[in-house]
Amino acid sequence: xxxxxxxxxxxxxxxxxxxxxxxxxxxxxxxxxxxxxxxxxxxxxxxxxxxxxxxxxxxxxxxxxxxxxxxxxxxxxxxxxxxxxxxxxxxxxxxxxxxxxxxxxxxxxxxxxxxxxxxxxxxxxxxxxxxxxxxxxxxxxxxxxxxxxxxxxxxxxxxxxxxxxxxxxxxxxxxxxxxxxxxxxxxxxxxxxxxxxxxxxxxxxxxxxxxxxxxxxxxxxxxxxxxxxxxxxxxxxxxxxxxxxxx
Amino acid sequence: xxxxxxxxxxxxxxxxxxxxxxxxxxxxxxxxxxxxxxxxxxxxxxxxxxxxxxxxxxxxxxxxxxxxxxxxxxxxxxxxxxxxxxxxxxxxxxxxxxxxxxxxxxxxxxxxxxxxxxxxxxxxxxxxxxxxxxxxxxxxxxxxxxxxxxxxxxxxxxxxxxxxxxxxxxxxxxxxxxxxxxxxxxxxxxxxxxxxxxxxxxxxxxxxxxxxxxxxxxxxxxxxxxxxxxxxxxxxxxxxxxxxxxxxxxxxxxx
Amino acid sequence: xxxxxxxxxxxxxxxxxxxxxxxxxxxxxxxxxxxxxxxxxxxxxxxxxxxxxxxxxxxxxxxxxxxxxxxxxxxxxxxxxxxxxxxxxxxxxxxxxxxxxxxxxxxxxxxxxxxxxxxxxxxxxxxxxxxxxxxxxxxxxxxxxxxxxxxxxxxxxxxxxxxxxxxxxxxxxxxxxxxxxxxxxxxxxxxxxxxxxxxxxxxxxxxxxxxxxxxxxxxxxxxxxxxxxxxxxxxxxxxxxxxxxxxxxxxxxxxxxxxxxxxxxxx
Numbered sequence: 001x002x003x004x005x006x007x008x009x010x011x012x013x014x015x016x017x018x019x020x021x022x023x024x025x026x027x028x029x030x031x032x033x034x035x036x037x038x039x040x041x042x043x044x045x046x047x048x049x050x051x052x053x054x055x056x057x058x059x060x061x062x063x064x065x066x067x068x069x070x071x072x073x074x075x076x077x078x079x080x081x082x083x084x085x086x087x088x089x090x091x092x093x094x095x096x097x098x099x100x101x102x103x104x105x106x107x108x109x110x111x112x113x114x115x116x117x118x119x120x121x122x123x124x125x126x127x128x129x130x131x132x133x134x135x136x137x138x139x140x141x142x143x144x145x146x147x148x149x150x151x152x153x154x155x156x157x158x159x160x161x162x163x164x165x166x167x168x169x170x171x172x173x174x175x176x177x178x179x180x181x182x183x184x185x186x187x188x189x190x191x192x193x194x195x196x197x198x199x200x201x202x203x204x205x206x207x208x209x210x211x212x213x214x215x216x217x218x219x220x221x222x223x224x225x226x227x228x229x230x231x232x233x234x235x236x237x238x239x240x241x242x243x244x245x246x247x
Numbered sequence: 248x249x250x251x252x253x254x255x256x257x258x259x260x261x262x263x264x265x266x267x268x269x270x271x272x273x274x275x276x277x278x279x280x281x282x283x284x285x286x287x288x289x290x291x292x293x294x295x296x297x298x299x300x301x302x303x304x305x306x307x308x309x310x311x312x313x314x315x316x317x318x319x320x321x322x323x324x325x326x327x328x329x330x331x332x333x334x335x336x337x338x339x340x341x342x343x344x345x346x347x348x349x350x351x352x353x354x355x356x357x358x359x360x361x362x363x364x365x366x367x368x369x370x371x372x373x374x375x376x377x378x379x380x381x382x383x384x385x386x387x388x389x390x391x392x393x394x395x396x397x398x399x400x401x402x403x404x405x406x407x408x409x410x411x412x413x414x415x416x417x418x419x420x421x422x423x424x425x426x427x428x429x430x431x432x433x434x435x436x437x438x439x440x441x442x443x444x445x446x447x448x449x450x451x452x453x454x455x456x457x458x459x460x461x462x463x464x465x466x467x468x469x470x471x472x473x474x475x476x477x478x479x480x481x482x483x484x485x486x487x488x489x490x491x492x493x494x495x496x497x498x499x500x501x502x
Numbered sequence: 503x504x505x506x507x508x509x510x511x512x513x514x515x516x517x518x519x520x521x522x523x524x525x526x527x528x529x530x531x532x533x534x535x536x537x538x539x540x541x542x543x544x545x546x547x548x549x550x551x552x553x554x555x556x557x558x559x560x561x562x563x564x565x566x567x568x569x570x571x572x573x574x575x576x577x578x579x580x581x582x583x584x585x586x587x588x589x590x591x592x593x594x595x596x597x598x599x600x601x602x603x604x605x606x607x608x609x610x611x612x613x614x615x616x617x618x619x620x621x622x623x624x625x626x627x628x629x630x631x632x633x634x635x636x637x638x639x640x641x642x643x644x645x646x647x648x649x650x651x652x653x654x655x656x657x658x659x660x661x662x663x664x665x666x667x668x669x670x671x672x673x674x675x676x677x678x679x680x681x682x683x684x685x686x687x688x689x690x691x692x693x694x695x696x697x698x699x700x701x702x703x704x705x706x707x708x709x710x711x712x713x714x715x716x717x718x719x720x721x722x723x724x725x726x727x728x729x730x731x732x733x734x735x736x737x738x739x740x741x742x743x744x745x746x747x748x749x750x751x752x753x754x755x756x757x758x759x760x761x762x763x764x765x766x767x768x769x
Contacts (some may be wrong), residue, residue: 077529081752082745083707085714086721090741093728097737147348150307151362151414152337154330161361165352180607187609191714198612211619219608226607244396245351 019210028204035200036221042117042186042196043225047179049122054129054175061134072130079127085188087124092116092192117189125182132174136167169240176233180226187222197221257284260418260449261306266315266325268301275301276312277473283418283451283466288444290452290460292484293470294496299453302470303420306451307340308333320417338366341411341419345426347403349395355382355406356391359413367414374413381409385439401432405439412443419443421452437463457500461485469493526757533746540739547735551743554727558740561723562747568637568719569706572644576705577698579645580652587657598653605650610708614643618715637719640712644705651701659693660686692766699759703752710748720744 006023013020022028060072079087096116100109111119140163148158168175190199201214261283268276275298283289291299304310305317308324317324319336327333349358359378363369369377382388385405395403404424411419421440425433437459444450444463454460460467460481467484469477469492477490488494541548586598605613617639624631663686671681713722724744728737 077753078745078749081703081707081756082748083710083721085710086741086744086748089721089725090745093725094738094741097734101734141348143344143346143348144350146309147342147344148350149309150337150340150342150344151410152334152366153362154334157365161365162350166350169352184607184609187611188711190611198609198615202615205619211615215612215616215620218612219604222609222612223607240352242351242396243394244398245394 013213018213018216019208020213022204022208022210022214028207031195032197032200032204032217035195035197038114038189038194038200039186039196039198039221039225042114042121042189042194043183043229045118046121046125046182046186047229049118050125050129050178050182051175053122053126054133057126057130058133058137061130062137076127076130079124080131084120084124084185085191088117088120088188088192091120113189113192113194116192117186117194121182121185124185125178128178128181129171129175132171132178133167135174136169136171137163139170140166169242172233172237172240176230176237179229179233183225183229184222257286259283260285260320261451262316262318263302263305264316266302266305266312266317268298268305268310268312275473276305278315279470279473279475281468281475281478283449286447286449287465288450288452288463289466289468290454290464291468291470292454292457292460292496293476297470298473299470300422303342303422303451303453306420307342308336334366338414339417341414341416343404343407343411343419343421343424345423347395347400347407347427349403349407349410351395353394354391355387355393355395355398358395358406359410362410363413378409378413381412382406384412384442385409386435399432400428401435404428404432404436408436408439408443418449418451421450421454423453423455425454425456457485469496471496526754529753530750533750537746540742544735544739547733547739550731550733550736551739554723554731554740557723557727558720558743558747561718561720564637564712564717564719565706565709566751568641568644568709568712568717569702571641572648572705572709573702575641575645576648576652576701579649581656583649584653584656584660587653588660602650602653605646606654608647610644610647611711611714613646614640614711614715617643617646636715637712637717640709640715640717644708644711648701648705652698655694655697655701656690659690662693663689696759696763696766699755699762703755703759706752706755707748720747 010020010023022032057072057076060068061076063069092113096109096111099111100106103109144162144166145158148162153161186196187198189196190202193199195203197218201218205211205214259282261281263279263281266276266279267274279298279302281289281302291302293299301310305312306319306324308327312325315325320339322336324336327336349355350361353361356375356378359381360369360371360374363374363377364371379388379391382391385408387402387405387409390398390402390406395406398406408419408424424440425436428436433456437456440450440452441459441463452460452464462481464481466478467481468475469484469488469490471492477484477488477493483489484493485497488497583598583601586594587602589595589598618636621634621639621642624633626632667685667689668681671685676684709719710721712719713725716722718726721744724740727740731737
């Protein structure tokens with residue numbers, strides 16, 4: 001990384017009263033950049049695994065089998081009506097503790113705080129994705145199903161060739177919205193000391209009088225990440241567009 | 248042409264006997280008897296709510312009658328119980344809907360080849376070749392890459408007909424296929440159907456296009472209140488109806 | 503059965519053996535039953551929990567207080583920003599839009615940190631110093647995103663009512679203020695209420711973030727209790743209690759919202 005522009009930037013910032021001195025401290029700078037990387041990792045892992053969880057739960061919700069759809073419904077309602085932070089604490093301070101005890105000590109427990117953030121965010125946003133997908137499947141017009149039946153499609157073929165392709169298109173804006181929320185929620189990792197960008201910044205500003213400066217940086221990082229996700233979402237949406245439909 | 252191939256010896260492809268069906272307390276079909284011979288075009292006419300579309304849905308197994316028999320080409324539709332049996336039946340029966348019901352996420356060509364490749368197990372090239380032939384037949388050869396939403400109602404309906412024909416059906420059911428169309432596009436759809444009938448495809452139509460029904464059908468069936476009031480040749484029904492209810496219906500249309 | 507089942511999505515089991523009980527009653531019943539079972543088998547743990555109950559109740563009171571204040575400030579602020587957003591002047595509209603974008607897209611936790619660390623711990627009014635406690639800062643940290651969301655809700659509601667409604671009212675001889683009072687606002691309320699209530703539930707759940715800046719609300723109290731008691735069974739029970747309390751508070755709100763949405767969907 002070229003460092004010649006850094007002192008210039010820090011000096012320029014100082015002239016308008018902003019203290020970005022931490023950027024000149026190799027240790028603090030590396031820690032902060034690490035934080036950005038961890039935020040990106042958490043977002044990417046969370047998005048992929050939440051989509052997988054969402055599809056599984058949506059399949060259960062629309063299965064028509066009470067032993068699948070009832071527990072799935074209960075899970076979705078529990079997730080949507082309790083705070084994400086409480087869920088993270090329950091996972092990390094209760095479930096993780098129980099796992100550690102069962103394995104004979106925390107040193108034997110392979111699950112880290114990092115892993116728990118990914119797990120909780122995947123389950124949490126998976127529940128939201130599932131609701132969006134369920135609504136999408138239910139929005140498929142009955143006539144569409146009737147015409148597929150008349151062509152001789154089986155229930156499964158209707159699901160894969162007609163219902164799911166349409167449901168994903170109907171649900172896509174909500175799914176992207178959930179993904180953007182997931183990116184923002186990675187900041188909760190700081191509550192259990194996962195070194196993502198909020199936590200890394202926290203560690204820096206406790207040593208110096210530069211809260212506002214770091215706050216601007218954090219907001220820029222989240223703005224960039226959420227814009228990226230929303231932009232990719234629009235890209236996919238354009239690919240999925242059904243010309244002439246619903247305009 | 249009406250009487251030319253209406254010889255009574257040919258066995259019926261479709262036979263309904265004493266078919267009864269209710270939705271809750273609403274008795275929609277009250278003992279329907281109907282025969283469609285191989286190669287015939289039969290039109291069902293009658294006021295709205297007389298159970299015309301319901302009859303079509305009993306024939307391809309979308310609805311199951313409470314009583315009575317529905318037999319299509321030797322298959323007892325009324326006693327099919329498994330999904331696999333119904334699928335086997337539906338492969339042989341084309342169905343064209345009032346609202347076309349094309350799949351909006353697939354192109355015209357994909358709409359037509361989806362079922363032949365997935366259900367009949369045709370090679371993709373074969374299916375696409377046949378699809379293009381069918382598109383040419385419905386005069387939409389240049390629209391293979393368009394999406395349904397980009398087509399007019401009449402064009403979508405002709406694609407829907409091609410999609411039904413791609414399954415090489417023994418029989419095609421038409422459910423008020425021109426009712427949702429702009430008046431100027433009705434003609435193009437009717438001429439496609441006329442061509443089909445001339446080619447000898449067995450067709451059962453529910454329609455409000457009386458002039459078309461009279462011109463193209465071998466037999467007209469008049470239903471009212473869930474019953475078949477009268478059936479016969481187009482000339483009999485439209486010009487010499489025996490039943491006063493038929494007479495009233497035809498006269499009301501004339502005026 | 504006349505219609506074949508392949509056509510109907512089976513999202514709920516069709517033959518109902520039991521009479522239809524509202525699912526909210528079932529839910530709350532299930533939660534209560536689960537707690538009765540817990541109380542029966544873990545008497546000792548439950549009595550410890552009972553001893554801590556007053557502290558937890560105090561914590562929950564703080565969550566409710568913060569959430570109500572935040573939504574109140576957010577609603578007033580949001581109405582103003584929403585109106586500014588709709589104004590024709592570019593110099594007013596653009597900053598309002600920027601405000602909405604920034605505060606809607608920033609993580610709420612970051613905004614709470616922002617409010618906590620950037621604002622001073624006391625404010626000077628003339629010669630007197632008023633303390634500026636953390637819980638009020640956290641409230642502001644929540645009111646900011648709330649106001650941005652509310653601005654969007656208001657803007658959407660006003661835009662969704664077409665000019666045809668104004669024209670139709672005018673042609674009936676209604677004055678501008680009559681139109682506003684009898685036609686436009688009632689429609690706005692119907693459109694605003696469900697998302698506003700959803701937002702309130704969201705803000706309520708976000709009040710737990712205040713624990714991360716040292717506000718003793720429910721989650722913080724529970725954490726303090728677990729650290730003091732330091733027993734596995736108690737840790738499990740108290741976090742379950744926190745989950746339960748939030749669920750019992752938020753679930754009825756979201757259920758009611760969903761009902762309103764269904765009801766208004768036809769208007």
